[in-house]
Amino acid sequence: MNHLSTYYLKMNLANPIVCSSSPLCKDIGNIRHMEDAGAAAVVLHSLFEEQINLESLEIDRSLTRGMSVSPEAENMFPDMISYNIGPDAYLEHIRRAKESVQMPVIASLNGVSKGGWTRYARMMEQAGADALELNIYYIPTDPELTAGGVEKMYTELVGEVKKSVHIPVAVKLGPYFSAMVNFARHLDFAGADAIVLFNRFYQPDFDLVNMEVIPNLVLSRSNELRLRLHWAAILYGKIKADIGLTGGVHTAEDIVKSMMAGARVAMTTSALLEHGVDYVKTLKTDLIHWLEEHEYDSIEQMQGSMSQKSVRYPAAFERANYMKVLSSYSLEAAAK
Numbered sequence: 439m440n441h442l443s444t445y446y447l448k449m450n451l452a453n454p455i456v457c458s459s460s461p462l463c464k465d466i467g468n469i470r471h472m473e474d475a476g477a478a479a480v481v482l483h484s485l486f487e488e489q490i491n492l493e494s495l496e497i498d499r500s501l502t503r504g505m506s507v508s509p510e511a512e513n514m515f516p517d518m519i520s521y522n523i524g525p526d527a528y529l530e531h532i533r534r535a536k537e538s539v540q541m542p543v544i545a546s547l548n549g550v551s552k553g554g555w556t557r558y559a560r561m562m563e564q565a566g567a568d569a570l571e572l573n574i575y576y577i578p579t580d581p582e583l584t585a586g587g588v589e590k591m592y593t594e595l596v597g598e599v600k601k602s603v604h605i606p607v608a609v610k611l612g613p614y615f616s617a618m619v620n621f622a623r624h625l626d627f628a629g630a631d632a633i634v635l636f637n638r639f640y641q642p643d644f645d646l647v648n649m650e651v652i653p654n655l656v657l658s659r660s661n662e663l664r665l666r667l668h669w670a671a672i673l674y675g676k677i678k679a680d681i682g683l684t685g686g687v688h689t690a691e692d693i694v695k696s697m698m699a700g701a702r703v704a705m706t707t708s709a710l711l712e713h714g715v716d717y718v719k720t721l722k723t724d725l726i727h728w729l730e731e732h733e734y735d736s737i738e739q740m741q742g743s744m745s746q747k748s749v750r751y752p753a754a755f756e757r758a759n760y761m762k763v764l765s766s767y768s769l770e771a772a773a774k
Contacts, residue, residue, distance in 0.1 A: 441735060441736035441737065441738070442454070442722075442725065442736075442737055444697075444702050444737050444741075445702060446632065446702040446703045447544070447569040447608060447680060448569075448631060449569070449606070451478035451703065453476065453478045453725070454693060454696070454697060454703045454704050454737055455478055455706070455718060455721055455725075456478055456480065456481065456682070456703045456705045456706075457480045457481065457705070457706065457707065457715075458481050458684045458705035459481040459483055459484055459546045459573065460707040460711070462483075462711070462715070463481070463482045463483045464483050466531075466534050466538050469535050469538060469539055469543075471716075472541075472718060473539045473541045475716050475717075475718035475722075476719055477541060478703070479541050479543070479568075479703070480535075480539075480541065480542075480543055480544065481544040481705065482528075482531065482532065482545050482567075484546040484547065484548035484573050485528045485545070485546065485547055485562075486548045487547075487555070525561075529562065529565040532545055532565040532566055532567050536567075542568040542569065543566070543568055544568060544569045544571050544608070546570070546571045546573050546610075547559060547562070547573065547599075548573040548574075555595065555599055556598050559602050559603050562603075563603045567605060568605060569608065569631075570603060570606070570608070571608045571609075571610055572596065572609050573637065574592055574595065574610065575612070575639075576588070576591075577639070585615075585616055592609070593625060596609055596628040596630050597628040597629060600628065600629035600630075606631035606632070607629070608631060608632035608680075608682065609630045609632070609633055610636075610637050611633060611635060611637060612636055612639055613635070613636040613665055618669055618673075619676055622673055622676070623676065625677075626677045626678050626679050631680065632679050632681070632682055632702070633677065633679050634681075634684055634705070635666045635673075635682070635683055635684070636666055637684075637685075638658065638662075641654065642654055657708035658686050658688075658707075660692055661686065662685050662686035663683070663685065663686030663687060663692050663696070665685075666683040666684070666685055666686060666696070666699075667683070667695055667696065667699040670683055670699040670700045670701050670745070671699040671745045671746050672745075672746050674700025674745035674746070675700070675745060675746075680702045681702060682703045683696040683699070684704075684706075684707075687705060687706040689721070690725040691728065694728055694740065695744075697737055698741070698745075699742075699744055699745060700741060701741075706721070
């Protein structure tokens with residue numbers, strides 16, 4: 439059998455297939471199923487900063503019982519009411535997951551402020567998490583906040599969390615940074631053990647009948663992987679942190695492309711939501727067949743082989759490819 443092992447977040451993984459953070463991970467039975475199907479690791483669903491704030495609000499309300507507390511306060515986090523299992527329950531979930539499976543369990547924190555992050559990062563470590571993924575989901579809307587200010591906020595948060603724990607820390611990013619390579623290097627300096635490309639920003643839609651903003655979840659497709667491949671290939675060799683790709687991983691070929699771009703792991707959720715957790719078996723089997731058919735001895739052999747530093751024409755990742763792509767479009771083919 440081909441050697442599928444890879445190294446990510448200071449851990450030896452049996453293969454590069456990781457089940458990324460999603461509601462599927464809220465169920466211990468699903469996590470067991472993921473391991474049985476062949477997943478190498480799992481990233482748990484995120485503990486949101488709003489959940490931590492909501493807990494603090496509940497504590498404050500109990501301490502100030504009988505005093506004037508705004509009745510609207512409990513409506514500050516309406517979506518969290520249905521999603522929230524509570525910070526304490528999340529820590530218990532980590533413990534149960536660790537007791538149930540042998541594969542690494544990676545906890546996930548979603549937020550932007552340093553506040554409770556460091557405290558809960560420590561508690562997640564104490565609960566048994568093998569690593570931590572910081573899922574920093576932030577959309578700057580303040581016109582006074584500069585791009586440099588946003589990046590500083592990210593790097594300071596990573597630095598503070600790294601100081602508070604001993605387990606490896608990954609940072610899951612969105613794609614909207616003006617100088618991605620420079621920013622990635624600053625995260626490197628802050629101590630990030632891995633950078634995960636990219637967070638999917640779930641953009642709401644408008645309900646024109648009820649005049650409401652409504653959630654709109656659309657599962658990813660393989661073509662979304664191209665943006666991840668592009669930046670992984672550029673970052674490979676320029677940062678010390680491991681690279682993980684998430685968003686658009688649906689086939690064994692997607693995993694191979696991820697490895698060749700320079701990633702250590704390829705994370706998937708949409709494919710599992712669409713086909714079921716057992717689809718991990720298909721991915722792993724197809725990956726083995728691909729390696730055998732193309733005479734690769736290991737995953738490690740292909741990692742970074744299509745990165746910017748390895749290909750014959752590295753300008754293909756930069757502006758020189760822009761005109762080539764545009765000129766390659768065929769109007770005749772489109773008409774057909």
